[in-house]
Amino acid sequence: MIKKVLIFGFVATLMFSSCGGGDNSGENTNNVKSVDEETLGLIKSDVQSDNENLLGAMPQYSTKAPGTAEKIERSFENAPPMIPHMTDGFFPITKDNNICLTCHMPDKVASTGAVAIPPTHFTDYRPKVVKVGDKYSVDAEEGEVVSTKLSNLSAARFNCSQCHVPQANVTVDIKNTFDRVFRNEASKTGSNLNDNIKEGVEK
Ligand code: HEC
Numbered sequence: 001m002i003k004k005v006l007i008f009g010f011v012a013t014l015m016f017s018s019c020g021g022g023d024n025s026g027e028n029t030n031n032v033k034s035v036d037e038e039t040l041g042l043i044k045s046d047v048q049s050d051n052e053n054l055l056g057a058m059p060q061y062s063t064k065a066p067g068t069a070e071k072i073e074r075s076f077e078n079a080p081p082m083i084p085h086m087t088d089g090f091f092p093i094t095k096d097n098n099i100c101l102t103c104h105m106p107d108k109v110a111s112t113g114a115v116a117i118p119p120t121h122f123t124d125y126r127p128k129v130v131k132v133g134d135k136y137s138v139d140a141e142e143g144e145v146v147s148t149k150l151s152n153l154s155a156a157r158f159n160c161s162q163c164h165v166p167q168a169n170v171t172v173d174i175k176n177t178f179d180r181v182f183r184n185e186a187s188k189t190g191s192n193l194n195d196n197i198k199e200g201v202e203k
């Protein structure tokens with residue numbers, strides 16, 4: 001018991017002394033440098049001033065019309081590709097208005113030059129729910145990948161911007177240390193998820 005109290009006392013002292021850096025007196029008991037309010041954010045300007053034109057420094061989205069933009073490399077193999085072209089007026093996507101479909105549906109791409117919506121988006125991966133006795137359960141084995149081909153676009157894929165997003169020219173002072181690994185050149189700009197969706201899951 002005494003041991004516990006001692007340890008608690010030690011931890012509490014540590015906590016109080018590290019909080020000391022944040023008090024307004026500017027005095028630092030253990031020489032830890034405190035962080036100024038002004039230097040907390042990534043935008044290096046006075047957040048309390050109305051005078052600076054922060055809008056002028058806002059990131060710009062692509063202004064390239066569809067058909068003139070270049071594909072962006074995938075973030076990882078079979079990641080949802082990012083939208084390389086401008087999207088002004090394309091959002092919001094609503095039940096009655098989804099302009100993405102007018103160019104990206106597989107039967108439209110011959111005339112629009114867009115990348116066809118892949119087969120995965122015309123597949124339902126959700127197992128059926130069945131009633132067994134008075135309980136509900138899913139109609140699938142453990143580890144089984146259920147995939148039902150649909151004749152239409154899956155409703156789960158209708159809201160394109162849930163997964164595909166436009167990109168802006170932002171430079172952020174945080175280094176990205178994620179290491180992308182592709183098994184072949186083609187998967188940097190294309191996907192093959194439909195062929196290998198069971199990989200590593202089903203025996
Ligand atoms: C006017 C036709 C058109 C419309 C509308 C359109 N796109 Fe595109 N999209 C293209 C073309 C063409 C490309 C190929 C890049 C290029 O040439 O600009 C493309 C490329 C893409 C890519 C990159 C594909 C890849 O493999 O890297 C994505 C993702 C995409 N579009 C998503 C969308 C989404 C989401 C919408 C709706 C918000 C949309 N597009 C609306 C024509 C269109």
Ligand code: HEC
Pocket residue numbers: 078079080081100101104115116117118120121156157158159160161162163164189190191192193194
């Ligand atoms: C739930 C997330 C999700 C939604 C919603 C979604 N996608 Fe995708 N999309 C993906 C992923 C993940 C991939 C890459 C793997 C694959 O091919 O399925 C992809 C790939 C693509 C590709 C590249 C195909 C290729 O051959 O390289 C296009 C084009 C595309 N989607 C268009 C769309 C459009 C248009 C919509 C809306 C109608 C949409 N997607 C909705 C996740 C999504």
